[in-house]
Each structure stands twice: as structure tokens, then as C-alpha cells.
Amino acid sequence: MEYPRLQIDAHIGYKGEETPHAFTVDGVRLSVKEIVERWYTECHCYFRIQASDGQRYVLRYDLEEEQWELVMQERKPEK
Numbered sequence: 630m631e632y633p634r635l636q637i638d639a640h641i642g643y644k645g646e647e648t649p650h651a652f653t654v655d656g657v658r659l660s661v662k663e664i665v666e667r668w669y670t671e672c673h674c675y676f677r678i679q680a681s682d683g684q685r686y687v688l689r690y691d692l693e694e695e696q697w698e699l700v701m702q703e704r705k706p707e708k
Contacts (some may be wrong), residue, residue, distance in 0.1 A: 635658055635688070637697040646674050654699060657682075675700070 637654040640667040646669075649687045674690040681702075685703040 635699050637688070639658055639697075647690055649678065649697070652680075652686075652688065652697070700704045 633649050637649050638651040639647040639649050649661050659680040659682055662681055664676055665679055666677040673693050676688045678686055680686055687701040688695045689698045689700045
């Protein structure tokens with residue numbers, strides 16, 4: 630499965646990994662308001678984040694390729 634490539638602004642986190650603080654997807658720049666959850670595998674770091682647009686996203690950092698990917702966007706329920 631091919632994931633969209635992102636433009637990520639990141640800083641070094643407390644474990645020495647890159648941690649996102651803003652990203653651009655489809656030409657829209659969003660800031661990370663909260664890291665809701667993070668987890669790690671042997672070759673990836675995952676971040677479920679709350680973004681400035683009110684939506685949640687799952688971002689994945691590939692440790693071998695040193696690239697970010699958008700894995701999932703959790704849309705707000707329609708009212």
C-alpha cells in the first residue's frame with residue numbers, strides 16, 4: 630500500500646526519535662496540538678496526533694528510509 634508523502638517539521642523527542650510538531654498535507658499546513666499516543670515497532674515510530682484542524686491523524690516514521698507517511702486520518706463524525 631502506498632501512503633501519501635508528507636512534509637513534516639519535527640524535533641528530537643525524549644527518546645532521541647523525531648517527533649512531529651507540524652506537517653503539510655495536500656498543501657495545508659497543520660500544527661500538532663497534542664500527541665495522543667505513540668508506539669514503536671522495530672522499524673517504525675507511530676504517532677496518533679490531534680491537529681490544529683480538530684482532526685486526528687496517525688503519522689508513521691520509517692526508521693530505515695527516514696521518511697514520514699500519513700497512515701490514517703480520523704474524520705470528525707458528521708452531525
